[in-house]
Amino acid sequence: MSITSLVDYLKARKTEYITGAMEVTLSAITGFFIAGIILQSMGYNALSIFNIMITGGVSDLSHLAGKSAPLVMTGLAFSIPLMAGVFNIGGESQLYMGALAGLVGTYYSGNILIGLVLGFLAGAFWGWLMAALRVYRGINEVITAIMLNWTAYYFIIYLIIKYLPNPEKPYMSIQLPQSEMLSMNTTFLLSVLGALAAYYIIYYTDLGYKMRVSGFNPKTAQYSGFDPSKSILFSMALGGGLAGFGGALLVIGVSSGIDTTMTSLYGLGFTGIGVGLLGRNHPIGIIFSSLFFADLIIGGQWVELETGAPPYVSDTIIGIIVIALSAPYAYKKLVELYRLRRR
């Protein structure tokens, strides 16, 4: 796109951008206000806790980067299928599968690239499977995802204990040696590249265009000669693949292995839902929203250290702020999707 056409584009979308910005500002104020009231009524100093939460994460940038990388991916894993009109609640287990494949692939081949590719493929397969059950068997994808999330969870714990035990640490799987790991900054860079690739696929290829049309209205897609089922399969495979890639990044960049209680992986997929909604379903927005999320999560741990407040306090605050920020957008999307399915 040339500069003049970009200016045209921005002008044409002016109202949407202005209302969007206002919506975010108002939501942020509301969120912090409600959280503040709760903190004060619990006897904490709200302002100092907000201060710790927001500055805490930024104090160590490479930690922030490492925390953000998988969130960028699970955010995309939620948002891309949503564009095709599918709810991907399965980012959680798609990330698990990617983490496992990334670990095994890198460990046995000694090649990080192989681990990353296998991580993508494992997540893609898992996402595709959920979509296939919807497309070919008519099973609601949310139910499938919830069940397959647990299937993957126990499957991986079983594999780790039975086939990939760590002789030195009984609570851990085999671990990657330092030489087969990437720095946290690099994993973040790779996640940004992943988001840019997703952006390209969504807005510059026929696959992405067909997917967006199907998401807005499957009947229009059929009229135009696009198969909405194919778009669902594609979007879930791509989203799942990215979540899997995120899982592999996590193992290769941060955790080096998977613990037998899955603590290092648990929740990242679900957080991705918030990341995707907060990023307004846009790959570039998702990069920033995952940084924001990672900042709050790390800051929340600092709150615990510095004030002795239990972790639930910061979790509550994060929850309120995220709900306030994503609620208006999530509501609109839900209404749209509901209307589509009723037709």
Added chain:
Amino acid sequence: MTTPAIQMRGIEKVYPDGVKALDNVDFEALKGEIHGLLGENGAGKTTLMRILYGEIKPTRGEIIVSGEKTSFHGPWDAIRKGIGMVYQRFALVPTFTVAENLHLSYLSIKPQASMSESLDRAKQIMSETGLNFPFDAVVEDLPVGLQQRVEIVKALSRNARILILDEPTSVLTPIEVRELFKALRKLRDNGITIIFITHKLKEVIELADRITVLRKGKKVGALVNDNINPGILAEMMIGKSIKEIGEKRRSIGRKTLLKVEGLTVYDEHGIIKVDNLSFEIHSGEILGVAGVQGNGQRELADTIAGISNPSKGKILLGNKDITGLPPGERYKLGLGYIPESRGIGLIFDMSITENSMLTNLHLILSKGRRIQWSRAREISGEIVEELGVKTPSLDALVKYLSGGNQQKVMVGREIVREPDVIIVAEPTQGLDISAAGFIHSTLLELRNQGKGILLISSDLDEIYELSDRIAVMYEGKFIGTGTPEELTRDKIGVLMGGVRT
């Protein structure tokens, strides 16, 4: 004379957007009669009956049931007054069994009833009416005809003395229609009042005791069904011709652009929608397909475009057999399709440029399947300029355009790739006169360029204004064809009602 079962006086309904759906309509149905409520799509038949059923409130007017003035807050009030309604789309829980559905509805008038009590009541109705169906079947597994019987028995078991049926035959096979009519006559003989909403002349004449005709929200008249001439009814329904037939037509080209042979299409319920249809469209010709909506026009258009599959028949575009090809391939080969609804032909939340790509994607993709946005903007710019779409920018979302401008985007998109054959469905529905006029002159210009156009419209004025040949579609068949001079308004009206002359 006894008091009528239903009297509605001076009913007026104005919607918040200013559309007047009903204008000072009087309606009267006697006890123990079958009363046909006849009119075209949008004449206000269903609106009037939904008012009677308490589902919507009239802006003005009064409702008198068995001599007693009433006002309904909702259908539950109407049900208590003994009014029951069976919609085109049934109000049954599809995953429940028939027995569970009957019980559920019976509970609404008798909350303490046991299951066996509900079923006894239903059995009693079934033996009185002869409407039979299995109790233990799951509703969604039953054929529509049986589901409809369940609906009727459901209404009657709630003590309905007045039964409203909204286009009850539209989903039925001919055998099921015969069975339904038999049951309805029996109900009438038992003293039930039946109001039968329809646009099918043949059916009202066969079934109704008296007929009320609505047109464009107004009552045209009420008459006793005694040797009525279908032509008179048709004229009441459609109105006298307003416009003279347009200027002399050009001679029709010799070249056949589209040939349809023995096309047969069933819908997902297995009901035949297009019935062994054959026709041709030549260069420089507009073939107008008239008919009441829902007689297979949409299925015909969808099948020619490749969106639905025929179970039999062939479609030839030029000399090429396109029967098995997907829509995208057909568009590439020179077919344009302007669908009847802008909700299907456009994505409101996408920009003009993105909407211009829907059926022109093959012109915009590079070899590597990359979207060439500059090419896309060229095409959308061309559409905006050619058709005079009023918009601040090519990137404006389509939802912010007026209906007329949206239609122009859709029409422009289908003609910009210069197809030989264009299917146009209801091209001016909901448009103001100037926008409609522009679309009409665009279509005539395309014809004069030698394109072949299949025009599907339920607006007879439009059919007469544009068509070189007219075909009247009824229940999946062309029940009559001819030039506009041969097919007068009266003839078309009768044909639209399914009566062959």
